[in-house]
Amino acid sequence: MGLSDDKELQLLLFPVFLGIYLMTLIWNLGLIILIRIDSHLHTPMYFFLSFLSFIDICYSSSISPRMLSDFLKDENTISFIACATQHFVASWMALTECCLLAAMAYDRYIAIGSPLQYSMIMAPGLCWKMVAAAYGSGFLSSLIQTVSSFHLDYCGPNIIHHFFCDIAQIIALSCSNPFIGQMILFLEAIIVGFGSLLFILLSYGFIASSILKISLLKHSAKAFSTCASHLAAVTLFYGTALSVYMHPSTSHSMKQNKVLSVFYVIFIPMLNPLIYSLRNKEIKEALKRVIKRATYLLQQE
Known part of the structure; x- marks a missing residue:
């Protein structure tokens, strides 16, 4: 059904969302390239961030x-x-993002x-395994979810009151018993979604405990910064x-869901690279070095 039935509004929304999508591609791809070409950013944090940007590109491009x-x-x-x-694809990327945010x-x-043990613990081998586990878990979970849901019988209404194939509304259209599909969806939400969130909350609990042990205010503020x-992105x-997804579905809530879905499907992939870049001195310095290097090469030519 799309975002709106108003054709005039749709024509006005087209250039707005086209601009947002292009900015999403440019900013995320730019961040990936910057991390790859600047050796100062070859650390686990930026390694994970480059894969988060790749997820955002794929997630946004799927819808x-x-x-x-x-x-x-x-x-x-x-x-x-x-x-x-x-x-x-959208579910794969969303579930992978849950796992990757937990790894970060x-x-x-x-x-x-x-x-003192950071470089030894977070060795490149472990980082690659964590990324592979995140993508693998997301892929397997999404595959099981998609096969179980789209294997149901669909013989009745075929109208999806959304601007993308939202699984909750897809299952609701089935004319066969959707219990297995709904249970798989519920278990994946608990295990992958809430499991990752719980791991993130536990990690921040330990982080807060470690920061409280730091006596100097300056050092504790730097540690938290x-x-x-990452906390903003989460x-x-x-x-x-x-x-x-945590409240009952009604005709009024469907309209609210569309608005909120626009935010996490369209805006968040665009905002993530900005969140990690605007107040990040290392990325700003890396960008300056790349611009300086490019300017020097152009002058040499």
Whole structure:
């Protein structure tokens, strides 16, 4: 059904969301390239951040292009296979982001709690294993969820009151017993979603305990500032997702869900690179070095 039935409003929204999508691609891709080419950013924190940016690109790209094309159509339709594919990719990226945010919380805990052993504990091998585990868990969970949900019988109404293939509304359209699909969805939300959130909260509990042991106010403030960006990203991601899926569905709440979904599907992938860059001295310095190097090469030519 899209965001709105008003065609004039849709034409106004098209350039707005196109601009947001292009900024999402440019900022996240730019951050990935910057982290890759600047050796000063070759640390576990920025290693994880580059994969978070890649997730944001894939997550936004699984939904935004289809949504943008729907703005220009008189009737919005999507095939069964395309709907399943869109859900699979979006769910894979969302579940992977949960796991990756948990890995980043652990990284911050080691950096603050055991600074002398940090480079030894967070070795490149462990970082790659954590990323592989995050992507692997997200892939497997999304695959099970998609197969179980789209394997149901669909013979009744085929109207999705959303701007993307939201799994809760897809299952509700089934004319067969959706119990297994709903249980799988519930278990994955508990194990992956809330499990990752619990791990993040525990990590920050230990981080807070470690910071309290630091006697100097200046050092404790610096220690906390390294976590501020990650904490903001976690709050935005989980705050909006929980507000959408943790209350009963009604006709009024469906409209609210669309607005909130726009925020965590469209805006958060754009905001994440800004959250990590605007107040980050290391990224600002890396950007200055890259610009200086590029300027020097141009002058040499």
